[in-house]
Structure formats: structure tokens, C-alpha cells
Amino acid sequence: MELCETSKDYELLTQKIYKAILESEGVENLEVKHDEKVRGKSGVEHQIDVFWEYKYAGVSHKVLIECKYYSKAVSLIHARNMLGLLNDIPNSQGLLVTTQGFQSGVIDFCNHYEIKLKRIRPPKGSDWDGCIQIVNVNGVLYQNQYLNLGFSFDARDEGTKAFVENNGKEISFNAYDVTVEDEGEKYFIGKWLDKKIVSNLAELGTQREEVIEPEDAHVILSSGDKLKLRNVKVLWELTKQDLSLSVDAMDFVHAVLEDFGSGEVEYTLNK
Template identity: 35%
Template sequence: MDANLYAEAIEYELLTQAIYQAILAEEGNRTVSVQHNVSIAGRSGVEHQVDVYWEFKQAGVTHKVLIECKNYASNLTLEKARNFFAVVHDIGNCVGIMVTKTGYQSGAAAFAKHYGLALKLLRKPTAADWKGRIRKVQINMVPRVPVSTEERPITCHLAVRPASDQQEARLKAAAAKNPALVNADPSMQFLNKDGEPVTEELHWWIPRQLNVMDRPDGGPYKQPVELKDHYVQVDLGEGQELVQVIGVVLEFYVETLDASQVIVDAGETVCAILKDFESGEWQHVRSES
């Protein structure tokens, strides 16, 4: 995965977190904590990664809000809306919000409206948005990211648990012919026991598991990740079959990117514009001072 794309995706998630924290504070909900990159178990027992999350109690009932952030330059597809709805449905008793910069395809919009997903557009203001306002406030950013190059790739080694002696024999025979079988492909997704995806494609999922902040530049570093009820679909000589993955070992390098200046707000700390996709209503959002 390209390190710059990953850094931009995380920056967009953090912007979304900050925006909703500011909205809640403006509405008087200063005790609610908006969290980033949270793992939540669904009713199925499967753990789901949620980009931005908060919860609150009302009349003794806990309400949950899940936000899926997509830092895409094109309109989001129906597939993305369906995948997120599956997470919302599995977790239950929650509100699902999708946030992106550009827009949504008609199928995604119709699906989201039918199933109660809120669709939002979130972007930094353009020059036209600043008419009558004080303009530039900048901050220095020094991103620390996992390296992903041909010379120093991120690798993912699978630890599997065969379902039977027969599957174990097939697995050993297949791995002897193709040692790369126990390494994850970047486009692979982990599946549940019914063969349905439970994670994003691994080139997005893997970087979220990596701890880079406490490591100096360089490597390689190894980080184990324990998994539960995760499977991959592989051909072991008798057609495609599911093999349980009980964990992975991630190997990676760390790099500090060049510092940069980014505009995050303007005027009286206005940092973004949030638009409801269905109603078209715009909101100038202020971050906390």
C-alpha cells in the first residue's frame, strides 16, 4: 500500500473525528468522547473496525454512532454501502454514517436511504467558501507511517488451523509446491465461516494494525495479531475451501515523512464544511479552540 495514500486516509479519519467532536461540543454534549479506529464485537461475535465512533446514554439506553470514512476522489459505490450496512446490522442498536469528499453513486444513495444510513460529504473549504471570513491558519504535520515499497514491503504471514487431518495434509502439500500460500495477498479479505468478508482488503486493514508511533525509523519490525473466527479461501488441490486463520505476523519498516503545512481551519476556527447528501444542507464546522 502506498504510504502517502495511507497517511491521507488516516488524516481524513482524524478530521472526521475532530469535526464530530466539535459538533457535539457545540450542541452542548461536551462529555461525549468521539473515538478513532475502534474495534467493536458484533452480535455474531465478529470484531469490526470502526473509523470513528461515539456512544451516549439516553433514558437508560446506550446509543451507538458508527462512521465509515472514505477519502476517495470518486463517488462511493453500492458495494461500499452494503459492506458498511452489514457492519451496522451486526453491531446493532446503532446509527451508521458514511463520510466522503466527492459523492455517492445513485445505487449507493438509494440503498442507504432505504436502510437508514446517513450519507455525508465532508471536505475542507474552497476559496469561495471564505468570502467575508479571515482565512489561513496552518499547522505542521510530521507523519510517521509504515513503509510500503518493492525493496521494503509490508508482509503478512498467516498462522492457520486446519479443520481436519485431511485439510492439514492438503495444506502441507499445497504449501510445499507454493510457499507463498502462507503469505497474504494485498487484495485478500478475511472471511467468516460462511465465506462472507469481515475485513477490508488487507492493503487497507494491515496498516491499521501496526504500531509505528513507538518505533524508531528503520526495521524490519515484527508484530503478531491474534484473530478469531477469521478464514481465507484457497485452492488446496480440490477446489476452493475455507481455512481458518488464528493469527498473522506482520513485518514492516517505519519511516518519518517530511513535515508539511496543512490548512485545517479559518475564520473563527472553521475547519471544514459538512453537507448532508440527501437534503443538501451545508454546515460550517468549527473545531474546539
């Protein structure tokens, strides 16, 4: 599974993850920036892949993240470059983030200079060790199928009467794609019928006809006009459908942030 298409995509993914982490921790007034230019004490301007700055106890602190979207382990030169950034940018903390890992010399070097090493990668099956990854659900769905609908309208209602006078007695609409307003609540026709018709398993597979006479219900046409219902004649049948569903937790996770030293998963970004 490809995590990103380009190095820039990987930088933006890193930005998104750390922004979500900081928001979840309640950090306020803080912007996680991508491709930021930061001037060091030498006067040289440095390009930082992902950057943010915050104040604690009146002291400004900066976080510098360099992202390496590589197919192999990151070499020592990148750790040395990060140390150079930290020396030139006061009160800063450095993180190296990659997809694969780091050469052994990088690990020793970064541990000594307290540069954090992280990996952002696709999820894998072992992330769910000790947990349930796949859930299989088998069941049965019972559902009313509405085979034929016939609508009658109340000609005594002023709004309905006016509509008929202006448009003729032939009222044309899709009976299976209409909204019903019943005592101030609006329902798609199928949901409205489900509230009105009570079925039981003894009626499974048997067609039945029923007449619904609501007290105060209107059909809402696509034009916005409302026609008051007198009754609805319904031919319906209770049906049964076997269901089989498999849910894999991996399908819901886009990326995993882990500490490279401990292997601890620190954050999972959902799709």
C-alpha cells in the same frame, strides 16, 4: 487545496469535527474514538473508523462512521458493508463520510436503510453565497516612533543604590527592549511611552524632545533587578503609514461538513 495527506488524517479530521459538534451541543461524558474495535452480536470484532456511544432513556446507542478519502464517488459495496455492521451491532446508527460524493445507487440504498451520507471537504467560494466572503480595509496608522532614549535613575532609592554599589555606575541594557513597572503595572517600554506622550496631527513628521518624570516607576532588568527611574529623555516623532488589508473568510476555514442529500452545511472547522 488538499484537505488531508492520508486516509488516516481524514479519519482523524472526521473525529475532530464530530467531537467539536457534540461538545457544542453540551453532550457530556462522551468520547469520540478513532479506529475503534466493536464486537457485534455474531461475536465478530469490527474495526470502526470513528465511533461513539451514548445512552438515552436507559438505552445504549452507537454511532458508526466509515470514512472514505477517495478521489471519486463511493460505490455501493461500501453502503452494503455499512448495512452489515448495523445488522450485527444492535442499536447503532451509520454514517458514510467522503470527500467527493456517492454513486446514485448508494444514495437510494442508504435513504432506504436510513444510513446518513455526509461530505467533509475543503471550503469553496459558493459557501459564502449571500454572505460577505472578502473584506477589504484601507486606512491610515498614526504611530509614535521613539528615536532616542536616555534613562536617569534615582540614586536615593535603596534598591537602585545597592545595585549600583554592587555592579558599578555603568548600567548596561537595551533601552528598546525593556519592561517598565509603573505603580504596580508592567509595560513594554513602547507601550509605557505611548501612555506618557500625547501627540496630535499638527506634530506629524516633526521630531520633538520630551522629559518624562514618573512618580513611581522602575526599569526591570533581565536579571530581575529593579531600578527606580528619575526621568527618561525621549526623542520622538509622530509618523503616518497607509494600510491596505484584505481578509478572505476562506483562509480561516479548514474543512466543511455538509449533508450530501440536502447540500446543507452543518459545521465548519476553523484553522
